Ligand code: ADP
């Protein structure tokens with residue numbers, strides 16, 4: 168029976184371990200094509216690193232001229248090497264690479280890291296070379312990592328595969344890194360090393376012509392040795408593919424990423440609001456949000472959080488208990504914890520009774536529990552035990568200042584013992600003088616015991632905040648986008664085709680409003696008039712009061728130039744307005760857009776802007792003519808689900824306005840939420856829509872109407 172069971176487990180383990188990228192990350196034999204005896208060369212450093220890191224597999228330097236490189240037998244070509252080769256490093260001039268890849272294919276090598284540069288990053292000639300070697304790789308099923316890249320590292324002692332030319336030699340651990348930029352990847356790896364955080368795998372894939380960031384993230388997601396992933400990228404080649412992967416992986420383990428640098432300078436002034444408000448590239452950030460990737464403001468915060476992720480369980484809620492032996496730091500921590508969304512619940516009577524018995528008389532019993540500076544190991548322990556037992560506490564934050572009159576090692580040992588139970592996450596703000604040997608010992612006890620230690624209350628609190636954020640990711644389900652079946656797709660198709668045939672970028676008002684109506688997006692009653700009599704007739708049919716807007720292709724912001732006159736109460740006012748506009752606007756195609764006047768609405772904006780290879784960004788916020796000044800808008804990537812549309816309303820800074828302030832009535836949120844979902848469906852159905860602005864949408868207590876709309880489509 169036992170033997171059978173053992174067999175069975177072996178089979179499943181084997182099945183799981185067979186993965187295409189295993190030849191890259193878990194190579195058993197590596198050839199270094201371009202291995203060199205020259206000390207300061209990449210072909211030498213890679214070999215040196217493999218040896219130095221204790222690579223457990225076979226190394227075959229390939230060099231046609233040298234019999235040995237760094238005292239290891241070298242071979243003139245890969246065909247002279249005895250036995251299998253899983254992985255080859257290619258460190259030769261780019262022009263020879265296509266032929267070498269062909270050879271690798273013939274030789275049955277499964278993965279190749281091309282460290283050499285001189286490909287797609289170098290203009291036309293390089294692009295052609297990259298295409299040529301890729302074609303050869305495809306022919307034989309060789310996977311290419313790079314080119315123009317650092318490589319990979321597998322710190323698992325089973326492999327110790329340091330297939331990289333950098334200089335940090337990480338301790339084995341559970342954090343895996345994937346970075347497009349080698350420079351950033353390397354300093355993140357070094358930062359983890361400095362913080363004494365172990366690393367599992369590392370990948371920096373340069374031009375990423377074959378093995379992509381998405382593929383590596385997926386691989387790490389399935390890899391049992393990876394507890395958390397650090398990702399650095401400045402954008403995505405195939406954002407959709409990445410999102411599909413990230414969505415799944417982020418539910419399994421945390422993905423930590425940095426918000427990439429954004430500056431206003433990058434913004435292109437667009438004709439319409441959504442374009443200019445989206446401005447600089449926020450897409451990466453939105454991809455992170457939608458897929459549950461934890462975005463950090465800077466690399467330091469990210470690495471500090473990684474320390475907590477590498478050792479601590481994920482909390483099961485936002486309720487934190489604080490233990491402190493000094494008052495002030497607890498105040499600072501509380502501020503940070505609360506702004507990260509955590510709460511400090513009161514302790515139960517049961518907990519308080521235990522603490523009254525066990526704490527020093529001068530201790531404060533509550534949340535925070537102040538064990539006071541004279542508190543020792545047993546006091547910390549009792550406080551920890553109590554918090555671990557409290558059902559209303561999900562995580563523990565500790566301020567530990569090394570009071571010279573206490574046995575700090577004993578305090579550390581008690582913290583470590585409780586930490587080892589792994590019941591609830593613990594972070595520790597450890598305040599000490601590290602130049603004193605005595606406290607170095609205390610620090611080592613904590614570190615060896617897997618307690619994430621920080622030297623500022625805010626840093627520790629932020630790390631705990633990140634753990635909580637991941638709890639939210641795990642429990643967030645945005646659902647699927649709703650499909651409205653009452654829309655008329657064919658009619659919109661016709662209108663868009665007509666606009667395309669007219670070779671117009673911006674749709675005419677009539678076309679725009681008709682499209683909205685076909686998707687049941689409520690618009691204020693309107694008609695288009697050619698002259699005064701038309702306008703009066705239209706106004707009478709719509710019913711006074713009305714608004715008249717000068718309507719011509721060249722007019723973008725109509726009200727800036729007196730092209731919008733509101734609240735016209737009778738035919739005379741309509742007549743006067745039309746005549747005035749006729750004089751003011753010279754446009755040949757000038758018409759008069761007559762619209763129902765809707766008074767006292769809350770002006771909102773919804774908009775859309777197309778993103779290549781991704782879909783559309785959907786925007787929502789406070790609208791009207793001051794939208795650019797207020798900039799109170801939020802974005803999501805289409806298709807937007809009902810939950811996301813809901814979130815948009817609450818994520819704007821002035822979301823309270825929507826509920827009504829100072830006796831004002833609130834707006835009918837559900838109508839607006841539906842409009843957002845319907846425009847999301849519209850642009851998903853018609854990707855040729857490049858931009859759309861509904862500004863304003865007039866929202867009332869019981870409904871909402873679009874009163875100004877603009878749609879821009881792809882010209883060709
Ligand atoms: P533009 O954005 O091109 O300047 P709009 O059509 O948005 O022109 O009109 C400008 C402003 O006029 C709106 O922000 C709103 O305050 C007001 N307005 C426009 N149409 C109406 C309407 N039908 N009912 C009430 N107010 C309106």
Ligand code: MG
Pocket residue numbers: 791862863875
């Ligand atoms: Mg407008």
